[in-house]
Amino acid sequence: MTLRSLFPGLAALVFGSCSFAQSVTLESPDAHLTLTFEIAADGAVTHALSVDGIPTIVPSPVGFVGGRFLGAERRSEDTVWKPVWGKRATVPDRYHEATLDLGAYHIQARAYDDGVAFRYVFPGEMPAGAEATHFVFAGDYTAWFTNGENHNIGPEKLGTVDGRRLPVATLETDHGTYLALHEADLGDGDPLLLESTGGETSLRVASAPSTAWRVVMFGRTPSALVDSHLLELLNPPPPADMDFAWVKPGVAVWDWRINGARVDGFSYDMSLESWKRMVDFASENRMPHLVLDANWYGPEFGQDSDPVKGGKVNQVRAIIAYGKTKDVGIWLYLNDVGGRQFPLEDTLRQYGEWGATGVKYGFMHGSPQEMNRRTRLITELCAKHRLLCNFHDHPVHPYGQMRTWPNAVTREFCQAQLDGHKVFQPKTFVTSVFVNMLAGPVDMNNGLADLTQAGRVDHGVPVPSTLAAEAARTLIVFSGATIIPDIPEHYRKHPELLRFLAAQQMPWRESRTLAGEIGEYIVMARQAADGAWLVGAATNESPRELEVPLSFLPAGAFEALVVQDGPESDYRTHAEDYRAETRPVSRTDTIRLTLAPGGGACILIDARR
Numbered sequence: 001m002t003l004r005s006l007f008p009g010l011a012a013l014v015f016g017s018c019s020f021a022q023s024v025t026l027e028s029p030d031a032h033l034t035l036t037f038e039i040a041a042d043g044a045v046t047h048a049l050s051v052d053g054i055p056t057i058v059p060s061p062v063g064f065v066g067g068r069f070l071g072a073e074r075r076s077e078d079t080v081w082k083p084v085w086g087k088r089a090t091v092p093d094r095y096h097e098a099t100l101d102l103g104a105y106h107i108q109a110r111a112y113d114d115g116v117a118f119r120y121v122f123p124g125e126m127p128a129g130a131e132a133t134h135f136v137f138a139g140d141y142t143a144w145f146t147n148g149e150n151h152n153i154g155p156e157k158l159g160t161v162d163g164r165r166l167p168v169a170t171l172e173t174d175h176g177t178y179l180a181l182h183e184a185d186l187g188d189g190d191p192l193l194l195e196s197t198g199g200e201t202s203l204r205v206a207s208a209p210s211t212a213w214r215v216v217m218f219g220r221t222p223s224a225l226v227d228s229h230l231l232e233l234l235n236p237p238p239p240a241d242m243d244f245a246w247v248k249p250g251v252a253v254w255d256w257r258i259n260g261a262r263v264d265g266f267s268y269d270m271s272l273e274s275w276k277r278m279v280d281f282a283s284e285n286r287m288p289h290l291v292l293d294a295n296w297y298g299p300e301f302g303q304d305s306d307p308v309k310g311g312k313v314n315q316v317r318a319i320i321a322y323g324k325t326k327d328v329g330i331w332l333y334l335n336d337v338g339g340r341q342f343p344l345e346d347t348l349r350q351y352g353e354w355g356a357t358g359v360k361y362g363f364m365h366g367s368p369q370e371m372n373r374r375t376r377l378i379t380e381l382c383a384k385h386r387l388l389c390n391f392h393d394h395p396v397h398p399y400g401q402m403r404t405w406p407n408a409v410t411r412e413f414c415q416a417q418l419d420g421h422k423v424f425q426p427k428t429f430v431t432s433v434f435v436n437m438l439a440g441p442v443d444m445n446n447g448l449a450d451l452t453q454a455g456r457v458d459h460g461v462p463v464p465s466t467l468a469a470e471a472a473r474t475l476i477v478f479s480g481a482t483i484i485p486d487i488p489e490h491y492r493k494h495p496e497l498l499r500f501l502a503a504q505q506m507p508w509r510e511s512r513t514l515a516g517e518i519g520e521y522i523v524m525a526r527q528a529a530d531g532a533w534l535v536g537a538a539t540n541e542s543p544r545e546l547e548v549p550l551s552f553l554p555a556g557a558f559e560a561l562v563v564q565d566g567p568e569s570d571y572r573t574h575a576e577d578y579r580a581e582t583r584p585v586s587r588t589d590t591i592r593l594t595l596a597p598g599g600g601a602c603i604l605i606d607a608r609r
Contacts, residue, residue, distance in 0.1 A: 024072045028111040029094045033218060035109060035116045037100060043067035045100075045107065045132075049116060049216060054138075054175055057216070060202070061132040062118070064209075067102030074098050081233060084406035085249040085480055085507035087526075091229045115217040115230045117184065126209055133205040133214055135181060139174035140201050144435045144518060145194075148394060149415045151424065152431045155519065162198030164206055167397065169194060170225065170435045170518065180217040180225050180438050184234035184400045187211050188376060190369045191396055208369070212399065222434050223513035223522075231400030231440065244406040246386050248357075249480035249506040252289030252331065253278045254445070257418055257485035260457035268487055270296065272315040276322060281488035283326035285502035290323060291331040291360060291390075291483055292316065300335040300362070307338040308350045320355050329357025331388070331481075336364045345381055352385030358409070358481070363393045372396045383407045390443055390481055392416075398440025402480070409480025410443040417473075418445040418485050421459045426571055426598035427519055427540040429473060434518040437478055446473035447484035447501065449491045451574040464571040468563055468578045469600030471497045472536035475504060476524040478511070496563050496580040500602045505529045512552055521595070525552055533558075535603035539595040541571065546593045548603070553587035556607065560585045564593050564601035571598020 022039040034050045038059060043066060046059035074097065081091040100107040104127050109118040120131065137158060144154030145165040153165065155172075169181040181203065183192040189210035194203045205214065213234045219225040238244055255275060258268040268274045270293070278290050296312050298305030305311065320330045332351055339347065339361065351359060359382055364371050375396045382389040383405055391411040402408050414436040415424045429444075436442055448470045453460040463470075474482050482504060484491075491498045509527040514535070516522035521539040523546060528534060533553060537546055550560075559582060566577035585591070585605065593601040 022069050024098055024100055026096055026098045026109055026111045026116070028113050028116070029078075029096060030113045032113070033111055033116060035111050037062075037107065037109065039067075039069040039100070039102070043069065043102060045102070047118065051175070051177055051218065056138055056173060056177070056179070058136050058138050060134040060136040062134070063102065063107060063120070063132055064105055064127040065129055066104055066127060070101040070103055072098050072100045081229075081403070083232070083403065084244045084247050086232070086402070087227065087229065087478060087508055087511035089507070089509050091233070093233050110234070112230055112233070114219065114224065114228045115215060117213040117215040117230070117234055119185075119211055119213045120209070121211065131205060131209045134202055135204070135216070136202040137171070141174065142172045144170045144431060146397070146413075146436050149412070151415060151428045152435050154431075158196065158201040158203070159199060161196040161203070163195065165194045165196070165203070167192050167194055168435050168438045169203065170222070170438065172518070178219045178222050178225055182215050182217070182231065182399070182439055183210075184213040184215050184231045185236065186372060186399045188369070188373045191372055217438065222518050223516050225438055226434060226513040226516070227511065228438070232403040233400070235400040235403040238404055238406065242383060244383070247388065247406045247409070248288050248329065249409055250288040251474070251482045251484060251501060251504050252291050253282050253287060254291045254293065254483050254485050256293035257456060257458065258487045260455050260460070261487045262455050263487065263489045271312070272318055275315075275319040277488060279319065279323050279326050279328045281491070282328045285498065286505060287502065288327070289329050289331060289357060289481060290319075291333075291481075292319070293333045293360065294335065294362065296333065297338065300333070301337050303337065303341055305338055307334055307342055307347050317354055324355060331358040331360055331390070332356050333360045333362060335362050339378070344378070348381045348385050348387060352387055356387060358382075358388030358390065360390045360392060364391065364395065368396070379405050379408050388481065392443070398442075400440060402440060410441040412443045413439055414442045414444050416443060416445045417463070418448070423461060423463050425464055425541070426469070426538070430516070430522055430538055430540050431519045433476060433522055434516065441479045442477060443479055443481065443483055444473070444477045445483055445485050446470055446477060447482070447486065449486040449494055449497065451576055462574045464598055466565050466569040466571060466578070466596055466599040467494060467497060467576050468565050468569070468602060469538050469571075469598060471500050471563070471602050472538050472600035474501060475526060475534050475536035475602070476522055476538060480506070496561060497578070497602065499561065500534065500563065500604050503528060503532050503534055503604050505532070514548060514552070515546070521546070523548060531607070533605040535605070536600065537593055537595060538600040539598070541597050543597050543599070544595040546595065548591045548593060550585055550587050550589045550591065550605070553605065555587060558585050558605050558607055559583070560591065561604040562591060562601070563603075565596035565599040569596035569599050571596070
């Protein structure tokens with residue numbers, strides 16, 4: 001099967017009647033993936049990917065018009081990356097690389113065991129015209145796509161896709177393997193956009209030409225895609241003159257969704273008294289952050305709201321000082337209006353001097369390229385002033401930049417569960433973790449301890465979930481700031497679930513997606529910084545029985561706290577029911593879990609005392 005036979009019109013445009021003159025083949029270190037570039041006599045180039053010898057991406061156009069093949073250089077790498085924080089403490093960095101010299105531009109390509117990537121390098125000016133990059137798949141694969149702050153698009157067959165789609169694109173092939181299309185190491189260019197003209201099993205790059213890596217992630221299961229580090233590895237290391245030892249990932253409490261909650265005669269609002277209660281709770285449970293959201297310096301969209309002088313600035317400085325006495329850092333919200341109306345670097349410098357921990361930046365506007373440039377600028381300025389950063393409200397997608405800028409701990413690249421005036425359904429969660437989360441850390445705001453949200457000022461509607469699922473989702477979602485939305489009293493009503501939340505001590509030593517199917521369910525295991533193992537399981541609207549082998553444990557005797565849905569649990573009723581038990585376990589044991597519709601389960605495993 002060739003591009004010419006699949007799409008004769010497209011093939012004629014790219015190749016005309018020329019014949020191929022050169023071929024460059026690149027294999028993954030384990031030899032299961034083969035990436036092949038063919039260069040025609042007139043300089044037209046295609047790429048193709050096979051998995052275990054099975055064509056998966058058939059010859060597809062890449063590059064620019066006017067190239068001339070002058071040769072290829074090869075090299076290999078076999079090292080280890082030790083991230084400041086991430087899914088695990090050590091990451092193998094193994095690949096084979098080939099750089100094709102095409103005169104006016106180069107194609108730098110790499111093959112890893114979990115995917116392939118290529119990028120365009122320009123010794124001089126970028127060639128005129130659009131890049132030709134296409135991905136022509138060997139079958140009518142099933143696909144899922146990111147869909148902004150909405151439920152994902154898919155599953156849909158590639159042949160039915162007509163129009164533009166946002167990455168990440170996650171695909172299931174006809175031979176039972178999985179791919180994902182995205183980009184890595186985006187400079188100041190246009191964020192990736194994909195397009196299909198309908199009736200074809202192909203996607204093309206519709207965004208402006210870029211030096212970013214065009215990435216095809218590979219896994220034999222969807223779980224393997226979730227565990228990949230390919231995007232981070234394709235980004236450069238941090239600047240040599242910067243030390244990120246101050247970066248402290250972990251669970252954060254949040255003031256936005258507590259507003260209006262009333263308990264034991266106390267009414268929560270966004271004020272110093274409420275913030276102190278939140279800091280005390282965070283400190284008691286080893287949670288390192290409190291996030292202060294919008295309006296603390298005045299109406300967030302107000303042109304005159306001064307982000308260093310307005311509103312409750314004195315209370316904010318007081319809670320930062322109070323937090324330091326409790327080892328709890330304070331995040332400050334900054335709207336794009338305040339970020340533009342007032343000198344940005346002066347504002348961020350002031351936050352750093354006050355001793356704030358991070359900045360949550362909201363409602364950035366501009367073209368995709370402008371937003372990307374501004375996101376990069378803010379991230380770098382935050383790093384300069386020792387501030388973590390979190391971008392919300394339709395942010396630019398992550399592309400592995402947490403390797404270069406470890407302070408880029410999360411962003412709302414998903415439908416967050418509670419940030420907008422809507423709540424997502426169980427299927428949204430178990431789709432997003434296999435699509436959006438492949439791009440990098442995401443802020444999804446899971447972890448309610450009161451499913452009714454009664455009394456909330458901001459859209460207090462019941463949440464279609466279960467208590468066990470809410471806690472499990474906080475572990476499953478990969479983020480350097482796991483932001484939980486409820487008040488201390490609600491968490492304290494459920495001590496077993498609170499213990500699970502408090503045990504999420506980062507940075508993670510290890511992460512393993514134990515099982516899962518896109519849109520169906522997921523089971524995640526992570527090892528905390530103190531050595532404890534945590535497991536979270538979540539399902540869609542269907543009830544489910546799952547078996548979790550504990551073979552990931554080392555040898556020895558352990559104690560497991562198992563929390564799972566109770567007989568009354570159901571995402572449709574909001575019944576706050578669960579059952580908890582403690583049992584001895586070892587690595588030879590298997591734990592059987594019962595998940596209610598829309599439900600979940602949590603396991604916390606410690607060495608036996």
